[in-house]
Amino acid sequence: MSRRWVVVALLFAGMLVSYVDRGNLSIAAGAMMRDFRLTPVVMGMLLSAFFWTYGAFQLPAGALVDRIGSRRVYAAAFLLWSLASASIALTRGSTDVLILRLLLGLAESVGPVASLAFIRQNFAGPEQGLPTSIYIAAQNMGPALGTFLGTILIESLGWRFMFAATGLGALVWLPLWLFFAPKDAPRVAAPARAEAPPAPPIAWRELVVGRGFWAMSLAIFMSSYFWYFLLTWVPTYLTAARGFSNLDMGRVLSAALFIMAVLNVGSGFVADRLAKRTGAVFKVRLTFAAVAYTCASSLLLLLVLPGQGAVFPVLVVSICTVGIGNSNYWAIAQHIPPARLAGRTIGYLNTLSQIAGAAAPLVTGWILGPTRQFALALAIAGACPVFAALLLLLGGTGGLAASKRVMEKDAPAV
Numbered sequence: 001m002s003r004r005w006v007v008v009a010l011l012f013a014g015m016l017v018s019y020v021d022r023g024n025l026s027i028a029a030g031a032m033m034r035d036f037r038l039t040p041v042v043m044g045m046l047l048s049a050f051f052w053t054y055g056a057f058q059l060p061a062g063a064l065v066d067r068i069g070s071r072r073v074y075a076a077a078f079l080l081w082s083l084a085s086a087s088i089a090l091t092r093g094s095t096d097v098l099i100l101r102l103l104l105g106l107a108e109s110v111g112p113v114a115s116l117a118f119i120r121q122n123f124a125g126p127e128q129g130l131p132t133s134i135y136i137a138a139q140n141m142g143p144a145l146g147t148f149l150g151t152i153l154i155e156s157l158g159w160r161f162m163f164a165a166t167g168l169g170a171l172v173w174l175p176l177w178l179f180f181a182p183k184d185a186p187r188v189a190a191p192a193r194a195e196a197p198p199a200p201p202i203a204w205r206e207l208v209v210g211r212g213f214w215a216m217s218l219a220i221f222m223s224s225y226f227w228y229f230l231l232t233w234v235p236t237y238l239t240a241a242r243g244f245s246n247l248d249m250g251r252v253l254s255a256a257l258f259i260m261a262v263l264n265v266g267s268g269f270v271a272d273r274l275a276k277r278t279g280a281v282f283k284v285r286l287t288f289a290a291v292a293y294t295c296a297s298s299l300l301l302l303l304v305l306p307g308q309g310a311v312f313p314v315l316v317v318s319i320c321t322v323g324i325g326n327s328n329y330w331a332i333a334q335h336i337p338p339a340r341l342a343g344r345t346i347g348y349l350n351t352l353s354q355i356a357g358a359a360a361p362l363v364t365g366w367i368l369g370p371t372r373q374f375a376l377a378l379a380i381a382g383a384c385p386v387f388a389a390l391l392l393l394l395g396g397t398g399g400l401a402a403s404k405r406v407m408e409k410d411a412p413a414v
Contacts, residue, residue, distance in 0.1 A: 004122045006180050008131045011115040012138045014078060014177065017170040018111045019142025019231075020149075021085040021104065022050055024166060025097070026232050027150035028159035030239060030246070035159075036093055044365020047232045048358045049098050054105035055354025061109045062117075062347025070114035071181040078174055081107035086167025089160040109350075116346045120334040126276045129285070129331050133268020136327035137261040140319070143231055144257030151250030215395020216333060220349050222388035223293060223329065224356035227322055229381035230299075232361040233374075234315075241374045242308055256315040260323040267292075267324045271331070281335060285328040286392055292325035293389035300382035303375060322385060329392075 025032075029043050038046075064073050084103040091097050119131045146166070153162035238249040267288065274284045299318040302311065333349050364377045 003180065003182075005131075007118060007122075007182070008134055010173070010177050010180060011118065012134050012141075013173055014074070015111055015115060015135060015138035016142040016145065017078075017173060018081070018108050019139055020146035020166055021081060021170070022054075022108060023143045023146045023231055024085065024088070024150055024163055025050075025101065026235050027147055027250070028154060028162065029236055031154060031159045032097075038094060040365045040368045042094055044361045044368075046094060046097050046101060047361035047365070049101040050105040050108075051228070051354045051358035051361075052105060053102045054109050055351050055358060057106050057109035058113065058347040058351040058354060059344065060347075062113045062344040065110070065113050065117050066344060069183075070118055071178070071183060073110055074114040074181070075174060075178055077107045077110035078177070079171070082167050082170050084167075086164050088167075089162075089164040105354075109354075112350050113347050116330060116334045120346075126272060126281055128335060129268040129272035129275065129328070130265070131268075132331040132334065133264045133271075133327040136268075136323060136330060137264040139326070140257045140261040140264060140323050144254040144261065147235065147250045147257065148254035151246050155246060212336075212395045215391045216329075216336075216349065217352055219293075219388040219391040219395075220329065220333075221352050221356045222384040222391065223296075223322065223325060224353040225360045226296065226299075226381050226384040226388075227326065228357040228360040229364060229377070230319065230322075233364045233377065237374050237378070238311065242311055244308065244311075252312050252315065256312065256319045259316055260320040263320050264323045264327050268327055268331075271328060282332065285332045285335075286396075289325045289328040289332070290389040290392050292321040292323075292328070293385040293392070295321035296325060296385035297382050300379065303378060303382075318382075325385065325388070 025047060029047070032038065033040075033043055061073070061077075081104050084100050084107060088097060088100050091100065115135050116132070119128055119135065123131055149166070150162050153159075153165060235249055235253060238244040238252065239246060244252065271284055271288050275281045278284060296318050298314055298321070301314050305314065330346075334346060336345065360381065363380070367377045367380075368374065
């Protein structure tokens with residue numbers, strides 16, 4: 001195995017830990033609401049708080065990764081977020097939880113930027129589907145592992161032990177990353193060349209008015225709202241509205257997420273093969289993403305199918321297809337910018353993703369109110385992937401390719 005694939009494996013592990021840590025609060029929400037006597041509105045705020053700093057620091061994190069490199073920045077961020085997550089075990093109320101979730105979001109903002117920037121810099125366009133799908137699989141495997149492990153730990157040892165064990169246990173990743181990750185190259189200014197003309201800047205105005213830019217921007221907001229609704233409120237939905245016990249909820253949700261992770265990697269492999277065979281990188285990935293997002297809206301079936309029997313198959317289809325859609329979306333997103341701007345481009349799109357991530361738990365908590373009726377919240381979230389698919393189709397391969405041409409114009413190093 002080449003060193004770059006070892007690093008991809010570490011990126012997978014890092015994001016898996018990230019999603020375990022950010023999802024722990026969703027698993028513990030019911031117990032913490034009882035212990036701290038929190039209303040759904042307050043819990044919605046706490047679930048949302050992570051995304052405030054996570055979204056706000058995407059662009060600064062991208063700039064740091066572009067300038068300094070991922071090795072040192074990611075290592076420092078991983079240490080900080082692990083300690084912040086573990087410290088929730090010591091909290092005495094909602095204010096303590098809020099502060100630590102804000103700190104967790106700040107530190108975890110580095111993870112996706114560093115991961116996708118490494119893939120962009122080390123894999124050619126037709127090769128990016130598989131490593132991106134492996135990275136996305138961690139976003140599915142993390143909640144699956146966190147749900148399965150978290151419910152067991154909460155049932156047996158309590159939610160405080162769960163936070164301490166998962167936060168501190170993850171630190172075994174750190175020395176492996178420092179050993180295998182490529183050392184950050186020093187930034188040395190190149191000698192001036194009198195004969196070289198100044199490089200023209202990127203035509204940002206041309207980029208912003210293009211349909212590809214708006215399609216990518218709005219699509220990630222819609223798909224992310226759906227995804228973070230799944231991660232933050234579906235555990236409570238399964239126990240409060242569908243009558244699952246904590247352990248049964250953990251089994252159902254984690255099984256669906258584990259299946260999603262496996263299918264994600266398989267879909268990435270198939271998409272890469274088709275992209276190489278046809279040479280139509282954008283068209284292949286756009287088709288995969290649009291079809292998958294449309295299928296993800298099968299979550300709406302829960303509005304009309306009663307009982308517990310329908311929950312698992314609906315969740316499997318919906319969760320698996322949104323994962324396939326997301327992996328192809330991010331493969332498109334990192335293929336568009338040149339390598340030197342990968343961090344900031346991914347940071348921008350992930351900022352929009354985290355704005356949606358902040359909105360989903362807040363809006364859902366507000367809709368639920370004291371009655372805790374999920375129908376409207378489920379309808380809003382379930383419709384979002386269809387809109388994401390339509391936006392990508394409206395943007396089209398031509399619009400995406402045009403955005404790539406604008407981004408690839410030589411620009412001064414920044």
